[in-house]
Amino acid sequence: MGKFGLCVLLLHLSALSVWGQNEAGTCPAPGQPGYTVGCNSKTASMEQFRAKSIGPDDILTTNQGVEIADNQNSLKAGSRGPTLLEDFIMREKITHFDHERIPERVVHARGEGAHGYFQVYSSLANITKAKFLQDPNVQTPVFVRFSTVGGSRGSADTVRDIRGFATKFYTEEGNFDIVGNNAPVFFIQDAIKFPDFVHSVKPEPHNEIPQASSAHDNLWDFVGQQPETMHAIMWLMSDRAIPRSLSMMEGFGVHTFRLINADGVSRFVKFHWKPKLGVHSLVWDEAQKLAGKDSDFNRRELWEDIEAGNFPEWELGLQVVEEGDELKFDFDLLDPTKIIPEELVPVQRVGKMVLNRNPDNFFAETEQVAFCVANIVPGIDFTNDPLMQGRLFSYLDTQLSRLGGPNFHEIPINRPVCPFRNNNQRDAMHRTTINVGKTNYDINTRNNGLPKQAPSGSGFSSYHQQMDGAKLRQRSQSFSDHYSQATLFWQSISQPEQDHLVSAFSFELSKLEADAIRIQVLTNLQNIDAQLAKRVADNLGMPLPPKEQNAYPKPVTPSPALNQATTAKTSIETRRIAILAADGVDGQSVEDIKAWAAENKAKAKVIAPHAGKLRSATGQDIQVDGTIVANPSILFDALLIPGGNQSIKTLQEDGGAVHYALEAYVHYKPIAAAAEGGDFLAHIGLIPRLKHRDLPEGMIVAENVDDGFKQQFYNYIAQHRFFNRQRVKAIPA
Template sequence: MAKRYLTSNQGAPVTDDQHSLTVGERGPILLEDTVFLEKIAHFDRERIPERVLHAKGAGAFGFFVPYKSMSALTKAEFLQNPEKKTPVFVRFSLAGGSLGGADTVRDIRGFSVKFYTDEGNYDIVGNHIPVFPIRDPLQFPDLVHALKPDPVTNVRGGPIAASRFWDFMSLRPESMNFLTYLFSDVGTVKSYRTMQGFGVNTYKWINLCGEEVYIKYHWQPCAGVEYIDSKTAVRLAGSDPDIAQRDLFDSIAEGHTVEYEMCVQILKVEDECKLPFDPLDSTHIWPEDMFPLLPVGRMVLNKNPGNFFVDVEQSAFAPAAVVPGIGFSNDRILQGRIFPYGDTQRYRIGVNYLQLPTNMPRRSIDNKMQDGAMQTIYSEGVANYLPNTIGGGMPAEAPETGKPVCNFVSGIIDRKEPSGDDYYQARYRYRNMSPKEKDHLIANFTEALSQVYEPIKRRMLEHFMRTDKELGSRIAQSLNMTM
């Protein structure tokens, strides 16, 4: 077979399709990375109108109240007054399945929260697993392609589907930590009311003095954490495929509230490089014994959608939606999510998707963006540009609240694989599981790998052995294989 080389859609050769262009090993991704932008922009437009990811979901409205002012850490307005309720909308979802999928299948669950603050919308776009399977967003379209049905048969099950998923994972060793979550009982969910949520990415909180700290978000269900085993998940997928969606709706309809506690982990910016791992790598957790959870506030869901399509299906979230007091870190996955999430919604729903009721900020909007499909808001007068004098120079630029932050970034521009141990957190997690949890994890791995092509199966076993010899040996024995 003749050798073929990777090109862009313009026909230009692509010399590196695995690493985004960053400033140094931990620096931000550059807008000039045309390989990433073309790949992610094309990926955003692959499906219409169903979401490419997180297609099936459920949602509810409610409010958030902080326990106390967090002014020492952030100037974000909605985190200052324990007497003030900030309206929220939450969408729970399944990442890999389609609209007709079952709620209990093994999958990543989305846990996304939209705060309608007085300073604009703030979206925390998270998952129920605290880590990502990849550390570079350039690989994100490939990850999703591997999760979806194959392009020839469009079938989810069988050796081809299993081999595609594990083929990709076996070539990305940083996925091991993620896999120990997905293939434990955490991967099968019966109720959103008892499911944890995580922001996954690392953000910054900024106070009025311009001081910054890194933070990670956690959502703890007040009803307690509860997951189900694979046998129960399979049974419910056949007998009650919408159980999580129905359970959420019925609970609120019966007058019950669904509540979660928001917690954060905090890391001083100056301590970033003092740890044995990269804290901005989204394939890693921050150990809670090193970074204990700080309770921040309570979220209460008490209102069901009035119309599913209007409120839930048309809802749109984007990590780029932040408010003063919240900033972005150089977390590569976060940097790679800032652009495409909003771009996806502009394609899926329309360029004016933020004018839909469930997405519209609760404060007035004033800028010079105009026209586009379904435009309903317009700026009065002839001066549809800035700067201007005809329109009195309005709207004027908003004043800075507090001391501005100036970050210095330097480094060699390159495409480079970050250094680090891909196995130690997965190893730690496995060794701290109970015997029952280990049994379920090994049984789930065995079942998933049983139909996989032999070379891929062996490649995964090598990763399991590097993670923990007991783990690898038990899976190999279950598969009747020798290492």
């Protein structure tokens, strides 16, 4: 048996409860009949640490196992006397409570995670010797944590921010982490500037305002003085910074890594996560309202989708560049503020990742998971990216502080599938491994030289890269073009995305106190695109400043891959549909739409003026899923108004219902109405009253909820938004 199989077997023998075993109590090898991801997974390795479900005979105990007879009253000298210091039960309980919190992450503090697996489509042995990328029969366990960057743990999900997208692969060779974002580029080129950037985007130190927002002077002062930030700023001001859901956003490794095969041949690689459901976003007004009405919007949806069996899925994409082609581009592969346009190097989709299990305990798993850029396995290696080099130190240093010492790798969520056996590292805070033996040093004779180094040709060895250069503090000249790819992004996105980006710049810059900072940012924008700069300046009521000379002007070719309008729009999986109804509604239409939505892995909810049940037009009871006030339109992707005379009359007189439909309209969402539902839309002015009428984009009005109606509604929901609607700015919603 190989060392990986032995490790997994030992885990199973020691586990309190293990799932996924065959009748003999052992795991089939990967690729063999009966093998499942659960059997050879991180879940199996963590079972020995997982508390059992509480049973009917469970007794409350102290941490030392002493049964507690009274957990309601402290020990006192008389019923009204002072509490006694000898009350060890109270002291233990209060002490643990006082120390429950650990320091939150400096960045990426607010996050949510999920377990799942990764499976490669076919062997990639030609480009890497990493074992988890070899066998398409093996499902490698993963844990993924999504996060916002700037806000604290208590901030909202839907703020304008770059999203963290960190993936921990529990491979048979050790843990491999892709610590990425939902933007492919970063704001700075060199890690020495990272503290300055983060300080600038965080709340201003004198008053701790604003929380989880980039709309303040410090950030834009930094941006105005640092043109290298402009490409990432374009992503931050774009729709990508307010994703519709976590399952509808891309992920990127940001840095350029190396892949190394068994022959020692190195190639450069960039990692991509491509979502199965396409890339979709909120609109800004919707995002702002969600921050107040459901600050957990993204994390709640991720949780509910997994619980419902609608498992989020991404494909792993690789952009591979041969070693000899490193310098063939007009940008530097090592510059983290640059992308490799997909038209130059196509993204090869090599495997899929499925998230299929929610954490059992947020703190133990999501909060304590420790990602580190330095966590790599044989077959993957670093490059000289100066931002990456700093992150190799920073992430490890952060975990030491946040998780209490160098043994954070022993926390169950951070343990490899095949645990470390012996590396002579001992002691320190929170050590859980009980090491045995007389020696704790290398090299020794007392323990026959054990533990020993891996045999030649196995284990990790760094790529043999030739290095030569003087010791100096200097940026490569190949990092000097700060505007061309920002221009590429601007010219590649769709017209609605450009409009939203202009609005975002205008909103953020209007929040500033200092005109001088606005002027500097507008100066930078002129080197990206003159029309962009003018539109923002006009919105601010400011003249354009004189254009500074761009030392690196380059023509660019738009990249369709950057355009959200070209994303996948073929599915309504996980979409939320609000059925706006009142007493007297056409119950059959409601029933048909709910069943149709469930068949298509979408979710339809009856939203009404009151809770409880509605009485349909034919006297049946219909369960209300939520009230108008507690379930606003911003929680849904589409709106349906079914028929029923009494229902429509009630809705027409309900200001909340009227606002509901108007708000869905101005957020460009699909709206469908059946029978008298069309009269409601006409009554509130969204469609003409004439029977033969041209409807606004993305709207359906029909007499019946038949198959044709459902198909058209399906197509509209899959389209996501209809940005060419008329009169949106004239509607008060």
